[in-house]
Amino acid sequence: MISEAIDDLRDLLGERLSTGTSVRELHGRDEAYSAPALPDAVAFPETTEEVSAIMKVCTKYKVPVVPFGIGSSLEGHVIPIHGGISVDTSRMNSVLEIHSSDLDAVVQPGVTRTQLNTELRDTGLMFTVDPGADATIGGMAATRASGTNTVRYGTMRENVLALEVVLPDGTVIETGSRARKSASGYDLTHLFVGSEGTLGIITKLTVRLFGQPEAILSATCAFETIEEAVHTVILAIQIGLPMARIELLDEVQMRGMNTYNPDMDMPEKPHLFLEFHGTEAGVREQVEQFEAIAEDLGVSGFSWATKAEERNRLWQARHNAYYAGKSLRKGCEGMVTDCCVPISALADCIAHTKKLIAQSGLIAPLVGHVGDGNFHLLILVDPESEDELARAKALAEAVSQTALKFGGTVTGEHGVGTGKMKYMEQEHGAAYALMKTLKQAVDPLNLMNPGKMVAQG
Amino acid sequence: MISEAIDDLRDLLGERLSTGTSVRELHGRDEAYSAPALPDAVAFPETTEEVSAIMKVCTKYKVPVVPFGIGSSLEGHVIPIHGGISVDTSRMNSVLEIHSSDLDAVVQPGVTRTQLNTELRDTGLMFTVDPGADATIGGMAATRASGTNTVRYGTMRENVLALEVVLPDGTVIETGSRARKSASGYDLTHLFVGSEGTLGIITKLTVRLFGQPEAILSATCAFETIEEAVHTVILAIQIGLPMARIELLDEVQMRGMNTYNPDMDMPEKPHLFLEFHGTEAGVREQVEQFEAIAEDLGVSGFSWATKAEERNRLWQARHNAYYAGKSLRKGCEGMVTDCCVPISALADCIAHTKKLIAQSGLIAPLVGHVGDGNFHLLILVDPESEDELARAKALAEAVSQTALKFGGTVTGEHGVGTGKMKYMEQEHGAAYALMKTLKQAVDPLNLMNPGKMVAQG
Structure with a gap:
């Protein structure tokens, strides 16, 4: 049936239906540490009408369809584990x-x-x-x-x-x-x-x-302990400070930042990276309030970035935290966790997580969108070592269980894909059955990205 | 079947299952101008387990279930048009x-x-x-x-x-x-x-x-035309002023406010009722920015309420706008519309609506949560006059069509119930069929508040 579908899709899309190996390989993986799997073909529609026509063909021949953006997902979302057609939306970019x-x-x-x-x-x-x-x-x-x-x-x-x-x-x-x-x-x-x-x-x-805010001010600041950094965040949230960004990087991650960014040389202590948006006066007021809280909790080394250039460098460095973390160990692969808990549980959850990391014997820098109660570990593993892979998986599993124990979710922002499916029943209980009911109702043939998020059949 | 369901529910709830006429009548209407219909019985559960047991009984005997809060809905949501059990949650109030x-x-x-x-x-x-x-x-x-x-x-x-x-x-x-x-x-x-x-x-x-904000400041201000008031709102939203409240009341509504509230005597012109939340300095800054915009647009008569008492009186008066509107005409009933459009379309949409009101020959004060693009008419009708009722319905219909024409929705906040069902197909197109698919999947026997929002069968 797949060959007939491909014939029909080629009639529809011509050169924009590719069965070449290199194109299929590009659509057979994402940025997760998951086994790749190739689609049978990749479609590059340019209009909604073409997407609709593709879906009709795939329904006719009961061929799986996997939507594909740019392949940056982290839980195997775009990997066509049952083959079929990868629908790449890169030409629909207006x-x-x-x-x-x-x-x-x-x-x-x-x-x-x-x-x-x-x-x-x-x-x-x-x-x-x-x-x-x-x-x-x-x-x-x-x-x-x-x-x-x-x-x-x-x-x-x-x-x-x-x-x-x-x-x-x-x-x-x-x-x-x-x-x-x-x-x-x-x-x-x-x-x-x-x-x-x-x-x-x-x-x-x-x-x-x-x-765009009238005034923007970014800063970094260091704390002796991760608890003090997190408590600063909790208090700032509680008094309703409208911070635009409040990011935690632990001492291990800071070492990675220094290693990866040639022009960075910051104390290897837990840090908060901050940004305030508002009017000139409003930003000044927010900063004063934040400093007062942080000083009570033993902050040191505030460093302010007022120029756009400095700010961009700071946030570019933060966005590259994944690569900075990986730089701590040559040739390693990174396994990313994505725990999110109520803010009140965050300090305890992180403390428990740090114990789990120590027990694992692995290196795992921690970064967090802590204003949301969300943090990630980047667990560094030698991909050749079965033992390390097993320990890394056990650590990731323990972190997910910790999130649930503290009333949170196993994924704050990366999604379920294939990687987090095993926790769905535990996290959602009877609600997971309702998710399956909805999937069955909307996609009775189970053609849309099958094997992801909701297990069917 | 209903009698068997009532027997089972009485075993479950005892005195908390009522079939008395007065209780049923209280659960047979809401605040909308819709025909009442009585439930066969009213259940007063006290726990989730009891609600679950009620649902099992009603599913067993295929009896409709209508959840009931306090009966303040405006589109017939809680009216048991197919009878069955009204489930009143008033005892689950912790x-x-x-x-x-x-x-x-x-x-x-x-x-x-x-x-x-x-x-x-x-x-x-x-x-x-x-x-x-x-x-x-x-x-x-x-x-x-x-x-x-x-x-x-x-x-x-x-x-x-x-x-x-x-x-x-x-x-x-x-x-x-x-x-x-x-x-x-x-x-x-x-x-x-x-x-x-x-x-x-x-x-x-x-x-x-x-x-709770550190500082709160409320105000009212008047404009010569409704367009000037709306343009002030649009500009304030555009510059990102974080107003807590920005409410429009037209000149007809203001007459109602003066009539209904004995201590109120405000100019009978279009008004904005405003509230600013923030720090002391932040509120001052917001006020200055707002005044600058409003003055460019011909505002007059700013009146500031800084004391909690004055503020409460102001917002209590706003919350009673419905009754104030009705006071414009003795013995009338009110038919409420609920149009919501993109902010950029709001001025044109209101101007068009005012023309429709004039054409109808009816009195219809206008109030709006204009920062959201949402406004209501309270169309005043003599309930004994067939002709007026027909004109009022035609006006409400025209307002809903206007909302759709301007890229909006027929209900910003009141919901669909029975009153707005007729517009669902037009507003949602093929998406309405998907809503029906979801309803069918979750409630295959069509027992949950049947005949509302999504027409089944």
């Missing part, structure tokens, strides 16, 4: 509309976050969600991504206002509208945000924009 | 947990918004969603309610973090967690928020809290 008065933009799914911000530069507006990778907006919506300034501006959950989606049978639907709120019917937008391509293919997104 | 560090609270569905805020008073925290009525939090989640300070703090969509829900077959599920964000599975929380009791009964809610 910013279609920018509505300055409404603070929103309409984009195609293949637009990346930096592309959108580049096109927005002269408007005085910005798109705020910033995962480490320069992901596509479509992929970010599909995984409910977030990033360093979620604490102020929200995740994709808060930043997607409306979607156009192609359903498994090829039907094109629009969810939501550009109105700021609505009480009209089921919230389909949120059903598709975070659905990881298991219910349909996102072909258009209306995303929320914010005004 | 605030179960308050987590100050996490800025959230766990409440039962029958807790009202003012009850929650009363219990929060000493914590320095507040629950922000404030529809006109003192609705239950469960009902507010079910209708995706919002209110006067949504522009700053969001609707129930943004303020519900997690839910416990009893499904039609009696299964109890938990959606979400107290973690601030998650990428773990389908977003069931948002599926139930706004589902109007058609998918299950909400038995517990985790809601977001905010710190």
Whole structure:
């Protein structure tokens, strides 16, 4: 059946349907530590109509479909574990509309976050969600991504206002509208945000924009202990300080930062990387309030970045934390965890996690979007060592269990893919059965990214 | 079958299952202008387990179930148009947990918004969603309610973090967690928020809290024309002014306010009612920025309320706008519209709506949460006049069509119920069929609030 599907798709797309090995290999993996698997072919649609036609062909021949943005997912989301057609949205990469008065933009799914911000530069507006990778907006919506300034501006959950989606049978639907709120019917937008391509293919997104702040101030500061850093964060959140970014990097990660960034030489202690947005006066006031809290908790070495250039260097370094962490050990692979707990549990959860790392005997730098209660370990492993891989998996497993024990979730922002499926039953209980019911209803043939998130059959 | 269900429910609930006429009549209507219909019985569960047992009985005998909060809905949501059991959650009215560090609270569905805020008073925290009525939090989640300070703090969509829900077959599920964000599975929380009791009964809610602001300043100001008032709002939103409230009342509504509130004597011109939250300095800065915009647009008569007492009087008057509107015409009934459009379309949409009102020959004061693009008419009709009723319905219909024409929604915050069902196909197109698919999957026997939002069969 797959060969007939490929024939039909070639008629439809011509050269934009590829069965070449190198193209298939590029669509057979993501940035996770998961075994690759090749699609039978890769389709490069340019329009919603083409995506709809692709879905109709794949439904006709019962061929799996795996939506693909840029391949930066971290839990195996885009790996075609059952073969089929990888639908690459990279040619659907136009910013279609920018509505300055409404603070929103309409984009195609293949637009990346930096592309959108580049096109927005002269408007005085910005798109705020910033995962480490320069992901596509479509992929970010599909995984409910977030990033360093979620604490102020929200995740994709808060930043997607409306979607156009192609359903498994090829039907094109629009969810939501550009109105700021609505009480009209089921919230389909949120059903598709975070659905990881298991219910349909996102072909258009209306995303929320914010005004570029009048004043921006970034800073780094160090603490003697990770507990003091986390307690500073908790207090700042509690008094309602509208911080734009508040990121934790532990002493191990700081060593990696110094190693990886030739011009960086910071104390190898737990750090917070901060950013404040507002009016000139407002930012000054936030900074004063933050300093007062941090000083009570033994902060040292505030370093302020007021110039755009310094700020960009700082946040570029933060976005490259993954590579900085990996630089701590030559030739290693990195296994990333993604625990998120209520803020009140964060200090205890991190303390427990640090014990687990020590017990594992592995190196695992810690970075966290701590204003959201979310932190990651980058567990460094020698990919040749069975023993290390086993210990790394055991550590990652223990971290996920810790998240659940503290009332949290096994994934704050990376998603489920194949990597986190084993925890779904435990995390969601009877609600997981309802997720399967929804999947079955929307995709009865189980063609959309099969084997991800919700196990069928 | 209903009599057997009632027998089983009486065994379960004893005196807390009522078939008395007066109790049934209280559960046979809401605040909408819709024909009442009586439930066969009213159940008053006290625990989630009892709600689950009720659902199992009703599923066994295929009896409709209509969840009931306090009856303040406006589109016929709680009217048992197919009879069955009204499940009144008023005895599930405990605030179960308050987590100050996490800025959230766990409440039962029958807790009202003012009850929650009363219990929060000493914590320095507040629950922000404030529809006109003192609705239950469960009902507010079910209708995706919002209110006067949504522009700053969001609707129930943004303020519900997690839910416990009893499904039609009696299964109890938990959606979400107290973690601030998650990428773990389908977003069931948002599926139930706004589902109007058609998918299950909400038995517990985790809601977001905010710190009470250090400084609050309220004001009213007048404009010569409604366009100037709306343009002031648009500009304030565009520059990112974090206003807590920005409400429009037209000249007709202002006449009603003066009539209804004995101590009020304000110019009968279009007004904005404003509130600013922040630090002392932050509020001053916001006020200066707002005044600069408003003065360019011909504002007059700023009146500032700095004392809590004055502020409360102002917002109490705003919350009673419905009754103030009705006071314009003795013995009249009010028909309420609920249009919401993108902010950029708001001025044109309101101008068009004012023309429609003039054409109708009816009195219809206008109030709006204009920072959200949402406004209501209260169309005043003599309930004895067939002709007036027909004109009022035609006007409401035209307003809904206007909302759709301007890229908006027929309901910003009141919900669909029975009143807005006729627009669903037009507003949502093919997406409405998907809503029906979801309803069918979750509630295959169509027992949950049947005949509302999604037409089955």
